[in-house]
Amino acid sequence: MPDDQLDGRDDEWFAIERELRRAPRVDPAALARIDGEVRALAAARARAPLGRLREWLFRPYSFSVSPVGGLALAAAAALLVVATLRREWLAPRAAPVVVAERAPGGGAAPVARTASTGGAARGRDVQFVFVNADAARVSLVGDFNNWDPRATPLHQETGGVWSIVVPLAPGRHVYSFVVDGTEWVPDSAAARAPDSEFGGANSVVLVGDAT
Amino acid sequence: MDPTDEDLVRRVRAGELDSFTTLVHRYYPRCLRFGLRMLGERADAEEAVQDAFLRAYRSLDRYEERDRFGSWMFQILANQCRTLGAKRRRRERTFVPYDVVADFSDQPADGFLAAELQRALMQLAPDHREALLLKFVEDHSYEDMAEMTGVGVSALKMRVKRAREQLRTLTRGWYDA
Numbered sequence: 001m002p003d004d005q006l007d008g009r010d011d012e013w014f015a016i017e018r019e020l021r022r023a024p025r026v027d028p029a030a031l032a033r034i035d036g037e038v039r040a041l042a043a044a045r046a047r048a049p050l051g052r053l054r055e056w057l058f059r060p061y062s063f064s065v066s067p068v069g070g071l072a073l074a075a076a077a078a079l080l081v082v083a084t085l086r087r088e089w090l091a092p093r094a095a096p097v098v099v100a101e102r103a104p105g106g107g108a109a110p111v112a113r114t115a116s117t118g119g120a121a122r123g124r125d126v127q128f129v130f131v132n133a134d135a136a137r138v139s140l141v142g143d144f145n146n147w148d149p150r151a152t153p154l155h156q157e158t159g160g161v162w163s164i165v166v167p168l169a170p171g172r173h174v175y176s177f178v179v180d181g182t183e184w185v186p187d188s189a190a191a192r193a194p195d196s197e198f199g200g201a202n203s204v205v206l207v208g209d210a211t
Numbered sequence: 212m213d214p215t216d217e218d219l220v221r222r223v224r225a226g227e228l229d230s231f232t233t234l235v236h237r238y239y240p241r242c243l244r245f246g247l248r249m250l251g252e253r254a255d256a257e258e259a260v261q262d263a264f265l266r267a268y269r270s271l272d273r274y275e276e277r278d279r280f281g282s283w284m285f286q287i288l289a290n291q292c293r294t295l296g297a298k299r300r301r302r303e304r305t306f307v308p309y310d311v312v313a314d315f316s317d318q319p320a321d322g323f324l325a326a327e328l329q330r331a332l333m334q335l336a337p338d339h340r341e342a343l344l345l346k347f348v349e350d351h352s353y354e355d356m357a358e359m360t361g362v363g364v365s366a367l368k369m370r371v372k373r374a375r376e377q378l379r380t381l382t383r384g385w386y387d388a
Contacts, residue, residue: 015386016378019328020348024243030257031239034264035232041268042228 124207126168128175130187133160135179140164142175142202149178168207176202216280223271235264238281241349242288248344249292250299251333259295263288285349286359289341296337324385331381335374342367343374 130138138154145151154162174193177185186192187203222230246256266287274283332340345351353364
């Protein structure tokens with residue numbers, strides 16, 4: 001025992017200490033009050049799930065790990081990172097499938113391309129590309145838009161390229177391009193539809209299942 | 212074998228409220244004794260102890276296992292007593308010594324002397340009284356006390372020394388064999 005505690009602890013001091021250490025009378029009602037308050041507090045917490053969630057999120061947690069365990073955890077984390085990066089880099093891209101393409105020419109010579117990029121819930125997103133530097137506007141008509149020339153206008157890009165991506169259900173679709181609202185131009189590189197309900201030539205695209 | 216304080220804390224954190232009741236029953240007598248000696252009134256002491264236990268329950272998530280529950284509990288209680296004592300001083304209420312004879316389970320040989328001792332204790336400065344009680348009545352180490360109070364060990368030793376000297380002066384001759 002340190003000297004500062006022994007110093008001056010004579011019989012008189014021990015008598016004082018003994019008196020000060022006397023055990024108090026405990027009122028059972030006071031204990032019951034604390035118990036009741038704590039249970040009320042716990043019940044209030046249970047009724048407030050967001051409060052508990054916040055408490056859980058902000059509560060500091062501590063854990064211990066051995067050096068070997070720490071190294072194993074670090075190695076596992078590094079492996080996870082490497083595997084993720086490899087998967088990201090090496091995964092085959094969903095390259096557009098070019099159905100038909102031809103170098104742009106002047107005048108009305110069309111170059112149409114359909115490309116499937118996948119992703120539509122009901123089928124696939126199919127990209128239609130039309131090249132005509134002289135056109136003022138180009139639209140797409142087909143059995144998927146009731147052959148309405150105003151329904152699916154293509155967007156003009158640079159170099160006379162027009163394009164649009166249309167989600168199509170799996171199956172066979174007949175389509176055509178409409179130049180400047182009047183001239184129906186089939187996709188010369190795509191398969192030609194054997195007949196035409198509207199008297200002109202149309203093209204065919206086959207859309208596979210998205211899965 | 213009785214569960215340790217740490218076992219009980221873990222169980223409370225897992226939602227077992229009965230374990231907190233066990234902790235209350237385990238520490239209540241010591242806490243009440245400290246409260247009574249610090250505040251000199253039963254009602255104030257019971258209020259301070261009750262508030263301290265509720266605070267402890269609410270803060271249990273912040274309790275770290277390297278702490279000892281007893282020291283942690285007394286840290287909260289000492290704060291409560293300081294707050295209540297300060298409020299009482301602001302109210303300038305006249306101190307009426309509590310009924311020492313009625314408030315302790317084993318009766319002192321001399322009830323009058325016991326009441327006088329409490330009166331003498333109340334004459335010490337609150338921080339000196341707190342240090343003396345934590346050291347000589349509740350048996351905390353100076354290191355624990357430093358953690359509880361935020362006061363350095365040297366300063367605490369000085370407080371205890373002065374408190375004891377003052378108390379001995381006030382009670383000189385009372386406990387002669």
